[in-house]
Amino acid sequence: MMRRIISVLMENEAGALSRVIGLFAQRGYNIETLTVAPTEDETLSRLTLTTPASDHQVEQITKQLNKLIEVVKLVDLTEGEHIERELMLIKVRATGAQRAEVKRTSDIFRGQIIDVTPNSYTIQLTGTSDKLDAFLRSMSEASVMEVVRSGVSGISRGEKVLTS
């Protein structure tokens, strides 16, 4: 089992997303993260999902996705060189001496503090999922108030593109 990043270009139509998600549920595949938004061509959406899958499973997943009428093209980004990013917004308790400590850790991870109250910081962090996990681990459990993650987005390296 390996974590795959599957990037799907599909028709930006009502119902297309439910078909993709339904397919995963129906065939017993897992979705770990999912993100979707229209592309520069507004008739198309780009959907990125991560799923743990063996080679055999990922072959089936990509074939079954390809069969969906609305799916125009897709790629398993993990097959080649790629860049992946995830965005995390995290609200942490930050009072007294903790304030400086939180700020320092955030700086180390190149986080940005995007909202401040006397007792809390809201930090924005982008990076690979691993980096976000590491940041979360570095925050003491007690101080984390809320975590919002976007799910993974990815793109292949170099000039290779996924277009219709």
Place this chain on the structure above:
Amino acid sequence: MEKLSGGDMLIRALQDEGVDFIFGYPGGAVLHIYDALFKQNRIQHVLVRHEQAATHMADGYARATGRPGVVFVTSGPGATNAITGIATAYMDSIPMVVISGQVQSHLIGTDSFQETDMVGISRPVVKHSYLVKRAEDIPETIKKAFYIATSGRPGPVVVDIPKDITNPTDFFDYEYPEKVTLRSYSPATRGHSGQIKKAIKLLAEAERPMIYTGGGVIQGNASKQLIEMTKLLGFPITNTLMGLGAYPGTDPQFLGMLGMHGTFEANNAMHHCDLLLAIGARFDDRITNTVSKFCPYAKIVHVDIDPASVSKIVNADVPIVGPVDVVLDEMIKMLEPEVAKRSDKQKKLLKEWWEQIEGWRRQDCLKVLRDGVDDELIKPQEGVQAVYRATDGKAYVSSDVGQHQMFAALYYPFDEPRKWINSGGLGTMGFGLPAAMGVQMAFPDETVVCITGEGSIQMNIQELSTCSQYGLPIKIINLNNQSLGMVKQWQDMQYEGRHSHSYMDSLPDFISLAESYGHVGFRVEKRSELDATLKEAMSLKNRLVFVDIMVDPKEHVYPMLVAPNGSMRDMWLRKGVRT
């Protein structure tokens, strides 16, 4: 340009698509559509008695003709009643277009009267679906629906139309598109020539070859090519339950059906072959038995239109994705010279392989055993054999699901494709009668037989009424074992004979039931009367005849693959006797 209402556009689009029959049932959300239908006479609408039957009728029509079946249902309960039939068609890749009415657009999402999310509820069992949002979109949506349903690997498409979209007082420009293209959908048009070359090489080198074909050869209209190639090669061949008739069932190269209830020779040849050529088949669990023990010595060539079917269950050494007719045409051309230059050694090896197969054949696994039973007791197999005799083996035969289905598949060899109409993938009891009706609608002069059981027939028995309305002279052969025989067989074999709810208590008198619908009913209780009664039934060309044949309630279907953990050569051959 012509101006039409949404309802009229829909009907016109269906006419322009060449639709001749619609199987359906009206209701509130499709009233505008039914009014548009009323004003024309090019398309015949068949009024069923239950929406499930409408889908099975359309399905039977499609299986027999190769043309898509068309269904009309209303919203809510009409739509949900259609689901079983849509799922049945989906599992067997049958082209079908289901038009469902939906509540008015502004009511969608409000739990309004007879509202159900048809696109949602049908999603896992359709090839594709549409919710029509603007009347202007009707012609193109219908065109797309038919294109998707019939191309590539066929399947059912649902078009859900809110009532306001078919409003008779709003008019729109009507033009039916010549063709549609979808950037996201382009089924393969031919096989990869490199892969085909590899396949030819394997076929030329094989010592113990076997051809295994499924419903894809029938749906892909490649029976002619399959016969030509199989004859050219001189290889043994087997068909799946869905593929029967693609290769003539009475031809000596045919080893019978394979799989769970396949013949001894077909299953053994599968197990021992060193090259398996699979065409339009999908390695279903009813075929493979334990996958890790499947075809242990074979290299596998798999030809299929659906890439997702290839290497799904069993890895294909040579995958060929493409339309089976086109691929086989190409293969035949390349095989001719290969066969011509076959060495003596190769010929000898093939001969030895055939000798081994003939040895398995001598097991005579389908012999009907009558040891110690009353001479007049009718074995269900004999019922099917008698139907074969009475119809010269030329009838269209639909079946339901259970022992009778397997007996029909094993004891009625089909020599032509599209004559055997059965629900293989979903295994839908209640399929047989309405499917036969769809066939009879398409071919009014042909003999259409429905081989069923007293359990299954009661799942859509109300259609006897539709049969009288449209004068459908179907011959219903009820192999009446007074039990849910297939369930009982499993209970005998795996639950020490505890027959939990496998009895059909309180059976109706099928003869008077048939008569009350205006049909003819015969009962056969004696073996000596079987042939004469069936002959008489078949001679009543214009009447539906319900033949209730009382058969041995204790009979089991054999051979049967041994499960769990068995391979394809592990079979029960009769009660208590296994390989």
